[in-house]
Amino acid sequence: MSLPSRSIAIVPTYNEAANIEPLIGELLALGVPGLQVLVVDDNSPDGTSAIVRRLSDAHPEVLLAQRMNDRGRGTAGIVGFHLAMKLGADRIIEMDADFSHPPRCVPELLRALDHTDISIASRLCPGARDLRPASRRLVTWLANLYARAFLELPSHAGRIRDWTTGFRGYRRRVFEALPPEALISRGPSILQELLFRSLNLGLTASEIPFEMKDRAAGKSTFSGKVARQSLASIPAYRALFHPASTPRGALAVFQLSNYRMEKASPGHFLLRNP
Numbered sequence: 721m722s723l724p725s726r727s728i729a730i731v732p733t734y735n736e737a738a739n740i741e742p743l744i745g746e747l748l749a750l751g752v753p754g755l756q757v758l759v760v761d762d763n764s765p766d767g768t769s770a771i772v773r774r775l776s777d778a779h780p781e782v783l784l785a786q787r788m789n790d791r792g793r794g795t796a797g798i799v800g801f802h803l804a805m806k807l808g809a810d811r812i813i814e815m816d817a818d819f820s821h822p823p824r825c826v827p828e829l830l831r832a833l834d835h836t837d838i839s840i841a842s843r844l845c846p847g848a849r850d851l852r853p854a855s856r857r858l859v860t861w862l863a864n865l866y867a868r869a870f871l872e873l874p875s876h877a878g879r880i881r882d883w884t885t886g887f888r889g890y891r892r893r894v895f896e897a898l899p900p901e902a903l904i905s906r907g908p909s910i911l912q913e914l915l916f917r918s919l920n921l922g923l924t925a926s927e928i929p930f931e932m933k934d935r936a937a938g939k940s941t942f943s944g945k946v947a948r949q950s951l952a953s954i955p956a957y958r959a960l961f962h963p964a965s966t967p968r969g970a971l972a973v974f975q976l977s978n979y980r981m982e983k984a985s986p987g988h989f990l991l992r993n994p
């Protein structure tokens with residue numbers, strides 16, 4: 721088996737000073753040929769970016785994109801995908817900085833891209849384990865029930881069980897078919913948008929079980945606002961990107977939320993919470 725010549729692992733960070741150095745160390749120690757690590761940091765007040773800058777002086781395969789004015793997990797992902805494409809990546813990993821996504825699974829996600837367009841490290845398929853507190857496991861389970869109710873299409877080949885995991889691999893062709901700039905999400909539900917739109921375009925995805933841990937250090941950015949944003953966005957994806965088959969309930973749920981769809985440019989929408 722040959723590993724890809726050019727792989728980039730994107731790691732969005734906000735206040736991950738306690739995790740980022742050991743995480744990068746473990747990623748580099750994997751010895752994956754041609755693997756680069758791209759940290760997208762939103763000028764974290766805890767100095768995460770200064771640590772990454774120091775590491776990138778010693779290791780040219782460590783890259784930093786520091787955003788000074790923007791905030792958000794969704795747009796950080798968009799910037800990461802955009803830069804990874806510009807840097808010529810064949811295979812792109814996205815993962816959290818907090819060790820909930822074990823670096824040792826990265827080679828397996830990359831290898832799976834030999835036979836699928838999107839490889840998903842899953843908490844919900846046979847063989848997976850989720851070691852987080854019961855409350856977080858319940859949120860994940862309910863979020864997936866909700867996402868699948870709106871986004872799973874009968875035509876989808878195979879069933880994806882974990883729509884909300886942020887630990888995935890993507891072939892370059894995913895972002896050739898779906899340019900990062902065309903993604904409308906501004907929050908973590910970018911993961912569901914990306915998977916739904918890719919499957920609709922005929923791209924394939926498959927799950928690999930993994931063991932999810934709670935974050936090693938620092939604080940989660942998960943909040944009620946993040947959850948509400950996802951609840952409103954998911955039915956909107958179905959209505960926007962597969963209108964012919966949108967269940968009536970999808971539009972009703974969207975209309976009940978405070979969110980509004982705005983046309984940003986021809987064929988390009990944004991979701992806003994006024």
Ligand SMILES: Nc1nc2c(ncn2[C@@H]2O[C@H](COP(=O)(O)OP(=O)(O)O)[C@@H](O)[C@H]2O)c(=O)[nH]1
Binds near residue numbers: 735736793815940942
């Ligand atoms: N660049 C950037 N990264 C973020 C932001 N919010 C969260 N992250 C990162 O996204 C990943 C997941 O966030 P986390 O707080 O662990 O959320 P949880 O896993 O849902 O509890 C972590 O690597 C965070 O550092 C943000 O506003 N900007």
Ligand SMILES: [Mg+2]
Binds near residue numbers: 816818935940
């Ligand atoms: Mg986390």
